[in-house]
Amino acid sequence: MKQITIIAITFLMTLGQVYGQKSKKVNSKKMNTTETVEHYTFQLGDKVTRQKVSFKNRYGITISADLYLPKNTETKTFSALAISGPFGAVKEQSSGLYANQMAERGFIALAFDPSYTGESSGEPRNLASPDINTEDFSAAVDFLGLQKNVDRTKIGIIGICGFGGMALNATAIDKRIKAVATTSLYDMTRVMSKGYNDVVTLEQRMKTLEQLGQQRWKDAENGTPAPSSNNLPEKLQGNEPQFVAEYHNYYKTPRGFHPRSINSNGSWTATNPLSFMNMPLLAYIKEISPRPMLLIAGENAHSRYFSEDIYKVASEPKELMIIPNAVHVDLYDKVDVVPFDKLETFFKQHLK
Template sequence: MNKQNSPENRAAQTSGPDLARRDLLKLTGAGVAALGVGSLSNIPSPKAQGMSAGWDKVFPRSESVDHQKVTLKNRYGITLSADLYQPKNRAGRRLAALAISGPFGAVKEQSSGLYAQTMAERGFITLAFDPSFTGESGGEPRNVASPDINTEDFSAAVDFLGLHPSVDRERIGVIGICGWGGMALNAVAVDKRVKAVAASTMYDMTRVMSRGYNDSVTLEQRTQTLEQLSRQRWQDAEKGTPAHGPVSLELKGGEPQFVVEYADYYKKPRGFHPRAINSNASWTLTTSLSFMNMPLLTYIAEIAPRPVLLIHGEQAHSRYFSETAYAAAAEPKELLIIPGANHTDLYDRVDMIPFDKLQSFFNQHLSA
């Protein structure tokens, strides 16, 4: 990535006590990629949505998989909405299962659902879920993320799968995509029920929000960001509701290439979904607060002796997240770099997503 065009360098040109919300978003490190870019507007507070009926995914339905909408509760009492996929030829057998979520700002009708359905075609029972506070899942306020609660969401999915009569609870794995790749690794480090984990095109959201892309945010910039976020809390408290940022990925021209690639997925028919934050909404302005001093991957080495598979695109701006996570993880571990792929190619490009590798990895490590 050209650091000259990075969100942090552009944000560094802005200073003073009267930063606009848009500048604040840039300073949080994930401002462009995770929270979107666009003109500031008065955005009504989003509401939780009930579960939709029928097939509402951005990918075609498989005829070899049974699909069912389900709900489950996490340890904090938040109801999560999920899609359960099961191979039709399961013939009463207890199968290995996978809990899947991501990317950051997406919904289960997008990338995680595609991964889930494809892995169900390959013999696994899979659960793609909306994280707390997003999509069809519960939790108030809407469109906020938490490194703790969203890590717990993965363990809640494991709870659900382990109680399902068609699942062998000793053969459960996890797949996290993009920002939920970091959450997946964090969950598996603490949840010893999970036997193997894969993270695809992984983002460490605590790292990027606290230190910026390529760790380029200075202490002065970080302090300035925390000053602004802290003062935003007064405004939210006075209004009784959190303020939201600009609608995600409304491009104005001149954005870095990776932001254009995000928009090509979330804002085009390829991946647009009305419930996705990155397609049609925005995060709360203070979402990054809980990420600023809570590193997700502190205990990644404690996943061992269970295996870790990290998958990333050769051309992805985010590749360094997987490379440094791989260095910190303990054996057994594997880093698979996909030639020519950018970050979002691994959201939905089935010719680039290494499903054969994912199948062999989980077959090996979730064997009976």
């Protein structure tokens, strides 16, 4: 059983298969009111408009995003939210759905592709970084604070899955963020360095680091990073861990598939875990206080313990909400399960 768990951990860390996609180049810093016709995994609300936008982060990477606005915003300023995740997803999936829902509830909401993924720039592709992805949230706050219809004193963020950890990290360092919420939270530095439920031994960790070091030499010799070989299966065989089946049922089916999503149709690089292995995301979690934190997790989610453990060590004000019977991916897109009314109440209370 332990060996199966370890294999599942490795699988989780490097979901996807090689696809060799190229990102679109995004240059405009200003809002573009024209909308490209393309695939979204949800329907745009009748009371919402969506605009393609882009901005640069502190590392010079161009972040591609969709800005969701309540209709009739011309003469009013709004509270705003920056949203990203899950880990390996794009803005046309869960984060866009969240942004749409929150815009329907009266917020300006920005769903963005993280650096090196989706339509955002950055080479090579399909990389993640606890530092750079934390910066992506702050860059989103930069952008929102420059919009004439946004009150820059009323900006919050939402992180989904692996970007929940990035959202908390960004909030700890960026005092402009006035409130933070996470759903189906993952601390990616913890899971990559210690494994799921912290089962990875020191010996196993050292072996992984040795392999990653050897892979760096191979990549340097070849002049390009190799993709991970641990991929989400195209078809389920029936013997996969339950959470792998759940991911498949979202990313590999019409429910959540998107061609630019790493977990739907791509692969992280083989050395992607390196920057996560010894850079803990949440060392300064207590410094979010006195700003409020809302952690939301499914009762039956394999990831539930991440939210519970963070709740134990975080300072007040904080709130942990467990959704009955829900699994991890239910909080990606099931609008009757994700507590959007709670998110609305939380942010309206604290962004005032």
